[in-house]
Amino acid sequence: GTTQTPITLIHATVAPGAEIRLPWRKDYNALVYAMSGFGFAGDEGRPIQMGQLTVFGDGDSIVIRAANQQENRSPNLELFILGGQPIKEPVAWMGPFVMNTKREVLDAFEDFQKGLLGSIPAIYKEDAKPKQPIQRTDKLSGDIKPSTASEILDVHNAPTEMQEKKV
Incomplete structure (x- = not known):
């Protein structure tokens, strides 16, 4: 675009x-x-x-x-x-989300949690598939279902505090 x-x-x-x-x-x-x-x-x-x-x-x-x-x-x-060229707009960010305001960042997290941001399906070539199942442990095992923005960021070791810069 x-x-x-x-x-x-x-x-x-x-x-x-x-x-x-x-x-x-x-x-x-x-x-x-x-x-x-x-x-x-x-x-x-x-x-x-x-x-x-x-x-x-x-x-x-x-x-x-x-x-x-x-x-x-x-x-x-x-x-x-x-x-x-600088656009001279405020910036707010937390984890992977960057918007103009804290409210917009929180809205983006809610959309993410609801599955509204879409997904990219994995396409595997036969020879690239693992020969044995991968054993996952800890937070990524699927046993824990993160429900808040902080829990999602914690799983990915992302900053959990909101950052904001006014222009």
Whole structure:
């Protein structure tokens, strides 16, 4: 679909020891998410690794350098780079839900609990199916049916306190 304001979205693969320097619009926000690997963000070379997000401040370029040595499972630094014009709206979030207000976040949890958010069916290839049933224990065993937003977040080890930022 289309967005309300222009955005830039880039998937970049950076070889060990290589650097990317992207020109960036001064009126855009910028963030870089490391999908795999190790590297350094900005001219000051702040460390970034898989699963971490770097938010860039004012400027007209994004600089990322891949570390010389990468992890065994991924030979390169894989990045998701996103930016766009700030929309200057309030933000509230808890766990995986991000909305404009606390009420909207709570409504999203209620919709999730009612099954109104839909589901993505798993499609298995015959050779990918486990040969033996997986033994599950603890919270994910199915014995516990979470009924509140806090219990759902606890199962997924997500933050359970509401976060909010007014603009």
